[in-house]
Amino acid sequence: MTSLYDEVSPAPAADVPTKRVTINVNGEARTVDVEPRLLLAHLLRQGLKLTGTHTGCDTTSCGTCTVLFDGRPVKSCTMLAVQADGHEVETVEGMSSASELHPVQEGFKQEHGLQCGYCTPGMMLAAKALLERNPDPTEDEVRWALSGNLCRCTGYQNIVKSVLWAAQKMRGQNPEA
Amino acid sequence: MTATTETPSALGRPIKRKEDARLLHGQTNWTDNIQLPGTVHMAILRSPYAHAKITKLDVSPAKNHANVVNAFGAAELGDLNGSIPCVWPVTDDIVMPAFPALAPDTVRQVGDCVAVVLATNPQSAVDALEDIVVQYEPLPVVIDMEKAIAPGATPVHADAGTNVCYVYNLGGGYEEVKAKADVVVKRRFINQRLIPAFMEPRSVVAAPMGMSDEITVWSATQIPHVLRVLLALVTGIPENNLRVVAPDVGGGFGGKLQCYREEVLVVNLARKLGRPVKWTETRSEDMLATHHGRDQIQDIEIAATKDGKLLGLNVELIANMGAYLQIITPGIPLLGMFMYPAIYKMEAYNFKCTGVFTNTTPTDAYRGAGRPEATYAIERIIDELAAELGMDPLALREKNWIKHEEFPYTTVSGLTYDTGNYEAATAKALDLFGYDELRAEQKRRRDSNEPVQLGIGISTFTEMCGLAPSRTLGALKYVAGGWEHCTIRVLPTGKVELITGTSPHGQGHETAWSQIASSILGVPVEDIEVVHSDTGRAPYGMDTYGSRSLAVGGRAIKLAAERLIEKARVIAAHQLECSPADLEFVNGVFQVKGDASKQQPLGAVAFEAFTAHNLPDGVEPTLQGEATVDPDDFSYPHGTHLAAIEVDTETGKVRVRTYVAVDDVGIQVNPMIVEGQVHGGLAQGIAQALYEGAFYDEDGQPLNATLSTYLIPAAPDLPSFITGQTVTPSTTHPLGTKGVGEAGTIASTPAIINGVVDALRHLGVTEVAMPATPMTVWKTIQAAKGGK
Numbered sequence: 001m002t003s004l005y006d007e008v009s010p011a012p013a014a015d016v017p018t019k020r021v022t023i024n025v026n027g028e029a030r031t032v033d034v035e036p037r038l039l040l041a042h043l044l045r046q047g048l049k050l051t052g053t054h055t056g057c058d059t060t061s062c063g064t065c066t067v068l069f070d071g072r073p074v075k076s077c078t079m080l081a082v083q084a085d086g087h088e089v090e091t092v093e094g095m096s097s098a099s100e101l102h103p104v105q106e107g108f109k110q111e112h113g114l115q116c117g118y119c120t121p122g123m124m125l126a127a128k129a130l131l132e133r134n135p136d137p138t139e140d141e142v143r144w145a146l147s148g149n150l151c152r153c154t155g156y157q158n159i160v161k162s163v164l165w166a167a168q169k170m171r172g173q174n175p176e177a
Numbered sequence: 178m179t180a181t182t183e184t185p186s187a188l189g190r191p192i193k194r195k196e197d198a199r200l201l202h203g204q205t206n207w208t209d210n211i212q213l214p215g216t217v218h219m220a221i222l223r224s225p226y227a228h229a230k231i232t233k234l235d236v237s238p239a240k241n242h243a244n245v246v247n248a249f250g251a252a253e254l255g256d257l258n259g260s261i262p263c264v265w266p267v268t269d270d271i272v273m274p275a276f277p278a279l280a281p282d283t284v285r286q287v288g289d290c291v292a293v294v295l296a297t298n299p300q301s302a303v304d305a306l307e308d309i310v311v312q313y314e315p316l317p318v319v320i321d322m323e324k325a326i327a328p329g330a331t332p333v334h335a336d337a338g339t340n341v342c343y344v345y346n347l348g349g350g351y352e353e354v355k356a357k358a359d360v361v362v363k364r365r366f367i368n369q370r371l372i373p374a375f376m377e378p379r380s381v382v383a384a385p386m387g388m389s390d391e392i393t394v395w396s397a398t399q400i401p402h403v404l405r406v407l408l409a410l411v412t413g414i415p416e417n418n419l420r421v422v423a424p425d426v427g428g429g430f431g432g433k434l435q436c437y438r439e440e441v442l443v444v445n446l447a448r449k450l451g452r453p454v455k456w457t458e459t460r461s462e463d464m465l466a467t468h469h470g471r472d473q474i475q476d477i478e479i480a481a482t483k484d485g486k487l488l489g490l491n492v493e494l495i496a497n498m499g500a501y502l503q504i505i506t507p508g509i510p511l512l513g514m515f516m517y518p519a520i521y522k523m524e525a526y527n528f529k530c531t532g533v534f535t536n537t538t539p540t541d542a543y544r545g546a547g548r549p550e551a552t553y554a555i556e557r558i559i560d561e562l563a564a565e566l567g568m569d570p571l572a573l574r575e576k577n578w579i580k581h582e583e584f585p586y587t588t589v590s591g592l593t594y595d596t597g598n599y600e601a602a603t604a605k606a607l608d609l610f611g612y613d614e615l616r617a618e619q620k621r622r623r624d625s626n627e628p629v630q631l632g633i634g635i636s637t638f639t640e641m642c643g644l645a646p647s648r649t650l651g652a653l654k655y656v657a658g659g660w661e662h663c664t665i666r667v668l669p670t671g672k673v674e675l676i677t678g679t680s681p682h683g684q685g686h687e688t689a690w691s692q693i694a695s696s697i698l699g700v701p702v703e704d705i706e707v708v709h710s711d712t713g714r715a716p717y718g719m720d721t722y723g724s725r726s727l728a729v730g731g732r733a734i735k736l737a738a739e740r741l742i743e744k745a746r747v748i749a750a751h752q753l754e755c756s757p758a759d760l761e762f763v764n765g766v767f768q769v770k771g772d773a774s775k776q777q778p779l780g781a782v783a784f785e786a787f788t789a790h791n792l793p794d795g796v797e798p799t800l801q802g803e804a805t806v807d808p809d810d811f812s813y814p815h816g817t818h819l820a821a822i823e824v825d826t827e828t829g830k831v832r833v834r835t836y837v838a839v840d841d842v843g844i845q846v847n848p849m850i851v852e853g854q855v856h857g858g859l860a861q862g863i864a865q866a867l868y869e870g871a872f873y874d875e876d877g878q879p880l881n882a883t884l885s886t887y888l889i890p891a892a893p894d895l896p897s898f899i900t901g902q903t904v905t906p907s908t909t910h911p912l913g914t915k916g917v918g919e920a921g922t923i924a925s926t927p928a929i930i931n932g933v934v935d936a937l938r939h940l941g942v943t944e945v946a947m948p949a950t951p952m953t954v955w956k957t958i959q960a961a962k963g964g965k
Contacts, residue, residue: 016243035300051210052203054427056376057460061884064376092203105201109193112849115857116683117200118376118427124201143892150884152376152428153683155860155921156892158853 021085025050026094034081041065041076043084044091052092052121056150063149066122067091073129075148092121095128103169104128104162110175113162115153123149127163135171139164188696188912191849194688195703199425206424208380208397209457216382217246219443219456220302222292222309223465224284227320227536227877228333229313231282231291238308239294244301246450248309250292251281257449259411259441261501264656265508267532271343274334274534276501278438278445284313285333285500286538287879288465290438295446295454318877322474322495322533333500333534342498342532343507347514348590350525351480354489358480362562368550369870369947370472370497372464372882373543374889375682377427379467380457381440383447390418392447393713396440399429400720401680403657405712407436407504412445419444423710426682430861431542432467433682434722435504439466464882469871470543472497473510475554477517485568487577489525490589492517492554498532499539506541507532508655512641512723513547515590519555520599520639520815521577526589536877542722544861545919548640549926556636556927557934564938570931571612574637575603585908592641594813595909598841599637602903606817606839609901615821615835623939628827630939631834634820634932638924642916643728643812659725659808662717663733665694665741666801669787671780673698673705675734678718679726680710684918685850686726690734692846693912697738698779699765717805724916727846728812733804735911741802745782748800751793752777752785812907814915816840818924822932826940829955831867831933839901840920844913851917852900858921859898864890865922866929870948888948937961 018033025048032047044050044067055077056062065077068090076089095102104124107113114120123146130137130145137145142163143156151159168175199205236248251258261276280289292309296302317331324330325340332340355361381396392414398404401421409416426433439456447454458466474495480488496510510530518526545552563570579586581598588594612633619631644650647658662678675694679686691705698705708714719729742762749767750757753775760767768776782800785791789798821835838855845851868888872880881887906913926947933945933954941961946953 037300045210046212049212050203051205051207054207054377056378057884059460059883059885062376062460092201096202101201108201109197112194112853114197114200115685115853116376116426116428117196117205118207120200121203139897140893147891147893150376150889150891152374152430152861152889153857154853155856155858155898156895157856157897160892160897 019082021082023084024088026090036080036082038081039077040079040081040084043081044076050091050093054118054121056118061150063122063126064119066125066149068125068129071129071132073126090125092124095124102128103166104131107162107166107169111158111162111165113154113159119149119151123151123159127166130163131167131170135167137167186696187692187702188846189844190692190847192688192692192702192847194685195691196685196687207377207427208382208395208424211382211395213382213384213453216453216455217295217297217450218299218302219446219454220294220299220306221290221439222306222311223462224280224287224289224291226284226313226315227287227318228316229284230316231280231284231311232314233310233312234292235310236292238310239305242301242305242308244298245294245296245305248292248294248305251277251279254279257445259445261438261441261503262407262411262436263502263504263506265505265654267345267507267511267654268343271507272337272339272341273502274337278441286536287877288462288538293442295450318536318875320535320537320873320875320877322497322535325533325535326531333536340534342534345511345530347528348526351489351491351527354525355480358488359483360562360565361478361480362558362565363478364558364561364944366475366477366554366557367946368471368473368475368553371470371543371865371869372871372887373430373432373467373470374887375428375430375432378458378460378463379433379437379439381443382453382455383444384453385447385451391420392418392444393420393422394444395422395424397426397433398423399426399433399680399682399722401710401712402678402718402720404436404440408440408444411436411441414444414448420713423680429682430544431470431546431722434542435468460884461882464887465538465879468503468541469499469538470540471550472540473550475550477554477558479558479562481562481566483566485566485573485576487521487523489523490517491527494530496530496532497537497540498534499537500534501539503539503541506539508653509540509542509547511547511653513551515592516548516551516641517555518589519552520579520637522579523589537873544858544922546723548919549862549923552638552640552923553927556638557930560635560931560934561943570635574635578637593810594639595810595907596905597639597813597815598903598905599815599817602815602839602841603637603817605901605903606819606837609839609899610819610835610837612819629823629825630936632822632824632932632934632936634822634928634930634935636818636924636928636931639813639815640920640923641811641813642724642919643808644723644725645811646809647807659719659729660805661719661729661733662805663730663737664801664803665737667741667779667783669784671783673700674708675705676708676715677730677734678715678720679730680718680720681726682721684721684726684854685847689727689846689850693731693734694738697735697742700779724812724918727914728910728916729806729808731912731914732806732808732910736804736806737802740804741800744802745779745800747793747796748785749777749782752791810909812910812915814840814842814917814920816920816924818928820928820932822929822936824933824936824954826958829951829953829958831949831954833863833896833929835899836896837899837901838921838924839903841903841905842917842920843905843907843910843915846914854917855900855921856898858919859925860890860895862922862925863895863929865926866947866949868894868948
């Protein structure tokens with residue numbers, strides 16, 4: 001059992017309530033005591049030290065905090081940690097195995113789908129969710145599936161190519177062909 | 178061993194980026210990831226008013242809040258309330274108001290810093306802001322620039338007595354050439370305010386490091402080296418006790434080219450409290466407190482003969498400084514000043530800029546910084562002149578642009594462009610675009626009065642980047658040089674450390690710099706480690722902005738590598754018992770000319786230099802090369818961009834159907850990275866044309882200072898671009914390269930708006946305001962109809 005406050009900073013004042021939650025994060029059950037108002041994104045970043053999940057706005061607009069929640073992409077800055085109690089969360093740290101990149105990660109590298117990399121984890125998780133429900137998307141479908149994730153560096157073109165590269169790879173085709 | 182043969186150089190190849198692995202795994206080191214033991218977190222009370230007197234401020238109730246360590250207003254901070262620097266006093270009589278980090282008595286913009294709370298966790302610091310007692314007495318607000326400089330306007334800075342920051346003049350002779358012109362076209366363009374909106378919010382951590390007097394500062398900044406100097410000057414901390422690190426930085430676009438209030442506060446409070454202090458902005462703070470860009474009123478007039486020969490150009494700008502001067506706020510319009518004449522030959526050019534204070538967020542560098550504004554104005558008015566003359570806009574451009582055989586060419590504004598080939602870039606773009614077919618389709622749609630009209634937008638641009646020759650900067654009163662540094666070390670194990678003064682934040686310097694060094698040293702790209710963005714490990718540099726990193730930093734890399742080879746050659750010759758002149762250096766190996774059996778690889782030379790057991794007399798141990806170089810001139814990339822724009826005349830909706838960008842950035846180190854830079858630049862330039870604009874109401878309240886209301890384009894809002902290239906090597910750069918970081922942004926805004934206007938010109942439309950949203954375009958169409 002981990003207390004968020006042991007890991008990050010002193011305990012909250014005595015009058016601040018906490019709630020114990022258990023969340024399956026990247027395949028591992030994590031039990032933590034959290035303030036009810038704590039956002040899932042902040043739990044991941046500060047409490048669980050999974051800093052691959054980013055925060056970029058406070059209006060649910062940018063998508064840099066995107067994680068998979070029971071397999072669906074959600075913006076973890078707009079979900080309370082207590083809402084994740086009993087659910088599965090996948091972050092960028094859970095995408096690849098020790099030896100192998102996920103095809104989406106590989107696609108982003110092959111097609112130069114990232115520059116500064118700040119939007120990248122959220123983009124990749126949104127793309128992974130898309131390809132799991134639609135293995136052969138059109139360019140337009142990729143663009144719309146990623147429309148909740150902002151990128152300021154790439155102009156999106158290479159991100160789209162990266163996702164289409166991954167789709168081919170996941171369908172067993174050679175993306176370089 | 179057999180004789181080595183030349184292997185392909187790493188230069189010019191689309192090598193996958195070294196940077197990607199850690200970014201793809203989420204194993205990054207953003208400033209906000211840093212969690213040091215004992216950290217206190219800063220939260221800032223910001224002004225909700227655009228202009229007000231602070232009549233009461235009591236921070237003491239906040240100190241009673243759980244987990245709060247301390248709280249400060251300007252009075253409590255005293256001498257630690259540092260003054261924020263401006264390093265570009267553009268004229269002798271410029272008004273440079275005081276800019277304390279915490280406002281002592283008057284707030285001048287929404288988001289001005291009033292007080293800070295420090296607590297042992299971030300949420301307690303934010304909670305305790307509520308306990309601060311503050312009262313304001315609102316003052317009259319100035320937002321509109323023309324009203325700000327009209328008689329009787331309330332000055333933003335009362336003691337200045339005026340809202341005119343400076344007036345700058347350049348050139349002359351326009352009135353004389355205007356007198357002989359057949360045609361004169363005058364327009365007013367509004368280059369609206371933009372927000373940089375890099376994806377990683379700003380963050381800063383400062384920590385006294387215990388064992389010494391050193392304070393280490395981690396900041397999400399583009400300019401760790403410049404920031405160190407400025408923090409030393411502002412805080413009084415000896416510069417040699419300050420170490421500034423820019424860890425992974427998530428984009429900047431000029432917005433992180435700054436010495437911010439929050440950086441000064443965090444450093445001073447870490448020193449005062451003797452423990453680490455951290456602050457990470459929310460996006461809502463970012464949109465108020467990170468400097469903005471653009472925001473100019475441009476009155477531009479062009480004079481020509483009836484057959485379309487340009488005679489002269491007159492430009493009068495009113496440029497919004499915002500409420501305070503930040504690092505190079507006043508100089509931004511002057512970076513555009515030289516570029517209004519662009520690629521065109523003419524006899525006279527007059528320029529005047531009036532810098533104006535208003536109760537808004539300060540402006541400063543944003544991707545292109547002055548040059549997008551200039552390029553927008555000239556490329557727009559060329560189209561207007563073409564319409565007035567009844568000429569094809571491309572033909573008018575061609576008639577007046579500098580011919581490729583005329584380079585080097587000194588323009589009417591005094592710049593000397595080293596090379597260019599506008600004919601070749603335009604021919605390539607036309608080829609990719611299908612100009613004649615689209616003109617035919619345009620005519621067909623006009624003739625049949627279709628609801629969706631087609632327009633063709635043209636932008637034949639050049640820009641000056643690669644900031645910059647130090648003497649030129651000095652002549653412009655910029656208080657710094659424009660040089661760059663590189664040290665290359667071959668370590669005893671043969672691995673290479675390349676220490677650069679550039680500070681990447683997404684550009685891919687680690688890969689590209691390795692390619693340059695690899696091509697000279699013959700060492701594999703993967704054996705080169707690029708060290709950057711840490712004044713402790715990379716002590717000298719002028720950082721990354723203004724498309725300068727390759728244009729200036731690339732020179733230093735090349736020279737440092739060449740110097741290293743020359744030192745190694747002397748050592749290798751000693752080892753191989755020959756004269757240095759008898760050695761050739763191929764693929765990282767010295768070998769005696771004509772005797773391939775006698776050779777020594779660079780790594781072995783490095784080991785000899787390390788042991789120093791057998792070095793020639795007078796040769797110092799260790800193998801390294803250093804260079805600090807000042808560029809001879811700016812860099813002048815150019816290109817031709819063409820946009821096919823569909824405008825739905827019934828709804829005002831604009832669609833970019835085809836976008837062709839042919840850019841000439843000279844020799845390309847990594848074409849994959851070049852294309853990525855162009856794509857990203859296009860997105861930001863198109864965003865200014867169609868989507869983005871930061872607006873205030875008359876009380877100075879920001880109307881769209883969140884990412885849900887400030888429209889950064891998402892993937893469905895942009896097309897796939899068709900990119901092409903011509904390669905005209907720079908003759909002033911030893912690698913033949915030019916800058917690329919800003920080109921797409923500079924070129925694309927006028928291409929889009931020219932296309933929108935072209936689609937609607939037959940309806941009587943001659944101008945569309947930016948951003949050209951459906952509402953704006955629809956209203957413009959209605960007004961043109963009503964005016965007939």
